[in-house]
Amino acid sequence: MHICVHGHFYQPPRENPWLDEIELQPSAAPFKDWNERINEECYQPNATARILNKEDEIVELFNNYAHISFNVGPTLLRWMKRHAHETYEAIKTADRKSLSLFSGHGAAMAQSYNHIIMPLANRRDKWTQVRWGIQDFRHHFGRMPEGMWLAETAVDLESLDIMAEQGIRFTLLAPRQAHRVRPLSGGAWEDVSESRIDPKKPYLVRLPSGRSMNVFFYDGPTSQAVAFEHLLHRGEDFAHRLVKSFANELRPQLVHIATDGETYGHHHRFGEMALAYALQYIDEAKSVQVTNYSAYLAKFPPQDEVEIFENSSWSCVHGVERWRSDCGCRGGRGQDWKQDWRAPLREALDALRDQIATLYVDVTKDVFEEPWSVRDDYISIVLDPSEAQQRSFLQRHAKRSLEDIDIPRLLSILECQRQAMLMYTSCGWFFDEISDLETVQILRYAGRAIQLARDVFGVDMRSDFLAILSKAPSNQPQYESGREVYEQCVETAVHTFDDIVWMDVCRRILQPEDLEHSLYGTTLTPVELHSHQMGRWRLLHGQIKLVEWVTRQQHVCDVVAFDVGMLQPVGCCMKAGTLTDDLLTSLKSSFWRADTMALRTQLSSLDGQLMNHEMLDDHWEWLRHEHVYGRLEGELEQNALEVFDLYAPLMSSLGASTSHAYMTGRWLEIVFEARWRRLLRMECPSVEALHMLLEETEKYEMRFDFSDLTKDMEALLFRLLHDWEAAPMQRTALRRLCVYMHAAVQFDLIDSMGKKRALQDRFYGLWQGHKGRRHELEEWEEWTTSLARALGFHIT
Structure with a gap:
């Protein structure tokens, strides 16, 4: 008996195509953008999920990724590597750990590159999507993927065949995507449509080419309960639901579910803790085993074959119509809204793609032997855009010397192809309105492709594109059609x-x-x-x-x-x-x-x-905070400190009360905030300096509510943790960390839950690494135990 939980971790790409960075997204406040927010709520917490006792003390930090099956969208993984590096490294570490836990079979699966609806793509784009997905996976995880997630589980036989040809062994589908089954040995077909397939075993899809693909159909009702029915409120309930899903039969069985990975922490707060608790609970029960798909497939290959419903998906009951027509599937905004815009949007993008493709071949055929093979390999530059990598790439593919070709023009032509792929990201059709953020995003990719095409081919495709887009009606009164959305929301985002x-x-x-x-x-x-x-x-x-x-x-x-x-x-x-x-x-x-x-x-x-x-725009926000506010704050604090240093001794000798008008109010608060900030910004502030400032803070009857100091305290604690990591047996480093950590907790100067979590993570790893050893430093156990208590850990 085996259990597997799959998480599809994905966010639509949000980068401005002209800047390759996500701009300020006010709706994600207090975070800069939604990727940062969801990383804090979900991606990072799943790497260090808290398992608590009845006293709400932390018993263990648990890396969920190592014990489940998961895929991370390549465009999201690229963002993580650049902006959430600790999360990125934790995910890679989890996959390596899963290899040892599950007999060489890793938890991570690949994904078709940028979440396009594969059945609606042409064969050439399907091939590149699979190739890029595999190469991206190998770049990050250092191994060949065994499985691949299809966006929205949208499937057709051609896509499965392309995956099989490139070495993919299995994928996941929804139970309603199965049509009929029979034993591999032959016999009559059994109709299992309308989700009647047994999800507790793998199946084989025989493909017209003679190749085949292994397919798992997840448990629909339990997956639905996890995603939408609050099953994650208690980890124990979650575990019981999984364990009770086995059939009363003596045969190999796999109970498995699949949901968006964001379910665990973003959609359901503390969902990652429920998942961690359930996984540990199941593991301790011993009656069933936690596994992942590739490990289970190695032990129990399919005994039955299945025929699937082509052009089907997990999120549209009409197949894949949600991404090309007004099928009725929608998000729920505006009861009288229609999605007539979906078909013209796809028509406009298809026409743009085909026009760019024709010019691509015409222009590059004299330089490249196989232009489409070159595009398949372009992922190597996307993953490493260094000049050395670019030259190496062109040397592999160019038919003549690099000195005889226009390198920037060739790279721009290839980048135009990448933008023409990104513009098919499925989220652009998923929701209700053509002016929604997700649709505007894919239109921006189209806009960038149009710009590059104009620059490198000398052909302006804008007017033809907008002529088709004008047939896509908007539900919002300020936009007549997709044309106005493009002019007002895309062209205003262009940065030269x-x-x-x-x-x-x-x-x-x-x-x-x-x-x-x-x-x-x-x-x-x-x-x-x-x-x-x-x-x-x-x-x-x-x-x-x-x-x-x-x-x-x-x-x-x-x-x-x-x-x-x-x-x-x-x-x-x-x-x-x-x-x-x-x-x-x-x-x-x-x-x-x-x-x-x-x-x-x-x-x-x-x-x-x-x-x-x-x-x-938002770049000025950064400059303003970095320079304007910083300079103003610094000058005000310096003036206040000079006045205080000049008159404080005199006031003290005269016995003047601190309640005097000149010694109260915001002025004195500015002085002490400045003194605390200076202390906290020192590279290695002494324990004695902290004690002296604490005494003066008490002497002047300052109520400690300096919330602006939290970032400085958090930054200092990370510096002190780093010092301790570098010398774990060094008395001064450990004592300094201990004293300042207690001050931070005492005065509530760890403001961000994410920062507190990160401090706990860093401390826990070092603490566990040295715990139980014989230490030359007598105070080691005492101080580390004190630190652990301050950070909320259970002490045994």
């Missing part, structure tokens, strides 16, 4: 190379330096840059070179910008060579005269768009 250079210029005028910067998938290098300062006024002028990583396109432009001390720079980016000596002399003359009007007039007359801080 000049935009990125301007972001860099603003950073440099706020914090002058000549260093090379990396920003939004580009490298920005000052070719010649000069900075002038007059009091708070600043003037910056020169030349900056931008290199885009993915295409190696270069952009050199002249720049000039000024700021009058209000941290609101104004300037211009223009064609290289525009800034003549005479023009610079005139600009500098206006600057030294502090003539703002003349500077603005001169900049407006230049051959370039006049730019200001308001054009920076």
Whole structure:
């Protein structure tokens, strides 16, 4: 008897295609974007799920990923590697652990690359989706995947055959996708439609090519209960439901469920804890075993074959119509809303894809022997866009010397193909309205493909694309059709190379330096840059070179910008060579005269768009917090500290009460916040310094509610943990960590649940690694036990 839980971990890609980064998403507050929020609520917690005792003390941190079956969408895994590296590493570690737990069979499965509906794709795109999914998996997990998740479990025989041809052994489907079954040895077919298939065993699908694919059909009712019926409220109930799902038969049985991975923590708060508890409960019961699909398949290969319903899925009762027609499947917004826009949207994308494909072959056939094989291998550059990798890639495929070809143009052509794949991400059709975020996102990929096609092929496909899109009606009154959605939500999101250079210029005028910067998938290098300062006024002028990583396109432009001390720079980016000596002399003359009007007039007359801080969108938010608020805060605190240091001894000698008007209110709070912040920002603050500040805080009767200090305290605790990791037997490091950790807990200075979890994770690993050993440091057990209690661990 075996049990398997599968989690499909996936988020629609959210990166702006012109920046390759996710912009600020206010709806995800207090996080920057939804990926950050869901990582905090789900992805990271599942790597260190808390198992608690009756006193709510932590008994164990449990990596769920190692004990379940899971897939992580490649576009999400790419984001994790860049922005949630600890989660990314924990997932890879879990897969390695599962190999040892399950006889060499890993928990991780691959996924068709960017979640397209495979039955609606052409054969060429299906092949690339599988190839990219496999290569992406091998890049991250270091092994060949045995299974592959199909987006929305949407399936047809051609997709299964392509998967089998590329070495995939199994996939998962919903029970309603099975049509009929019979023993492999032959005999009559049994109709199992309408979810009547026995999900407790694997099946074999025989394919027209002679190949075959193993298929598991998950337990529909139990999966539904987990996802939508609050079965995760108690881990014990979850475990009992799984164990009681076995049939009363003496044969190998696999009870298995499949849901979105986000069910465990994001959709259901603390769902990861219920999952961890259930997995441990089942493991301790000994009557059944937890396993994963590839391990079970190795022990118990199929004894029956199945015929599937082609063009079917787990999330549309009409097959795959949800992604091409107004079938009635929807999210529930606007009762009178229609989804007539779905068909024209797919029509527009198909026409764009086919036009780009024709030009792709025509232009590259003289350079590449097999243009479509080259696209299949382009994933190697997506995974590693370094210049060395790009040159190696082109040397493998080009029919002539690299010196004889236009490398940036070829890379741009291939990137156009990638955008033409991303624009088919299934989420674009899933919901109710063409102006929803998910649909706008795939239209942005289409927009980026149109832009690249115009640049490299010299063909503008925009008008034809919009002509078809205008047939896609919107349910929102502000948009007549998809055309208006594109014009108002896509074209306004376009960022040019000049935009990125301007972001860099603003950073440099706020914090002058000549260093090379990396920003939004580009490298920005000052070719010649000069900075002038007059009091708070600043003037910056020169030349900056931008290199885009993915295409190696270069952009050199002249720049000039000024700021009058209000941290609101104004300037211009223009064609290289525009800034003549005479023009610079005139600009500098206006600057030294502090003539703002003349500077603005001169900049407006230049051959370039006049730019200001308001054009920076959420990048300005970062600059403002980093420089504006930081500078203001620093100057206020410095002034308050100087006044306090000057008069505090005198006030003390006179015996003045701290309740005096000048010693109360926000002023004194600013002083003590500043003193605490300075202490916490020291690389290795002493224990004695903390004790002295605690005494003074008490002396001046300060009520400790400095919530702004939490980030500084959290950062310090991580630094001290790192020091302890580097020298676990070092007395000073451990004592310092212990004292500051207790202060943080005492004054509630660990604000973020995610940060507290991360501190617990880091401490737990080191604590367990040294626990039980004979220690030369007598206080080791005492101090680590004290730390464990402070962080909420059960002490045995």
